[in-house]
Amino acid sequence: MPDNPVIHKADQHIAATYQRFPVVFTKGRGATLWDSEGRAYTDFVAGIAVCALGHAHPRIAQAVSEQMNRLVHVSNLYYTEPQTELAAWLTANSFADRVFFGNSGAEANEAAIKLARKYFKSKGETRRYEIIAMEQSFHGRTMATLSATGQAKIKKGFEPVLQGFHFAPFNDADALERMITDTTCAVLIEPVQGEGGVCCPDPKYLKAVRHLCDKTGTLLIFDEIQTGIGRTGKLFGYQHFGIEPDIMTLAKALANGLPMGAMLAREHIAEAFGYGAHASTFGGGPVIAAAALAVLKLIEEEKIVNRCAETSKYFVGHLEELKAKYDVVQQVRGLGLLLGLKLKVEGAPIVTACMENGFLINCVQNNILRFIPPLIIEKKEIDDLIRCLDKILADI
């Protein structure tokens, strides 16, 4: 669609920070999207692990519309019911006692970084401000969160980055042990690295990380922006590993496509954020909070988390068949419906070929196909994608 007028106009007026596919989407329902030419696509990207309940969910639309007609914004100078109910739900269903609301993943991580520093400052341990994050991690694009990100390409051109971040190899508890010092305030880690290539931890690794943090009094921050809200087949990723973090960040799927981030913490840590310590004008506003509440209610009622775990088994089984059949497929990896197929070849041409056949998939780190569909994806839709991939791989 090179001569599409929307694409032409967009390319003239929108900051050129995104390399977009030449397609204009106009409508969605469930796991299906339609473009401006009326072509249908089955969506295994879900707006980058955001639309967990699919596109244009009528119950979420209704909750948003009702709230829009009642009250849109008053600021955090006052109390509102949706924000209160949402925080109550999140704390009742996780390790955490308190929630701070922002508008994106990066903002949630900003809040976590600020809280970790403030926690030790308020204890009088003023030298303790350094954070150990992981190589290949991704935590966002603001100055603090790109400084916390373990990928050189994300920081390039923006130096000097914020000081106080160090990077440990993922999955290496011994290396982490050597790096934690009396100036370390926190370890920041994604339970499964999403952007880094769908990298899963070894079964005992996160337990070892938790143990190291306990031993040294270091805070453990889980960035569950991608893994949270059912994506891995548990409500939160940490629930797979028999441990709990001290601070957790959420965003992507939380309001199914409306912008919301959240930073959750235990009481004795959250205490360090007193009046005036941190703020956000829009954070946790009534409309977004009503959307998130509708999302969480649906996830509960429709047992979406169990469904994700079951669908995952089915999907992984088929991906393993592709691996057995094609030499270019090196590994099937991931948890729940955050799945990756590591290839011995570049992934981009396969993404394009899938798109031509009506399937949206995505590629991270050049050679890892990532599948992050809505959690309501049907087995038949998976069958169709696998058939398409089978054909594409046969032609390589």
Ligand SMILES: *Cc1c(COP(=O)(O)O)cnc(C)c1O
């Ligand atoms: C997407 C993502 C972020 C950044 O979220 P934004 O809403 O784009 O700021 C941070 N951490 C992880 C793990 C992510 O997947």
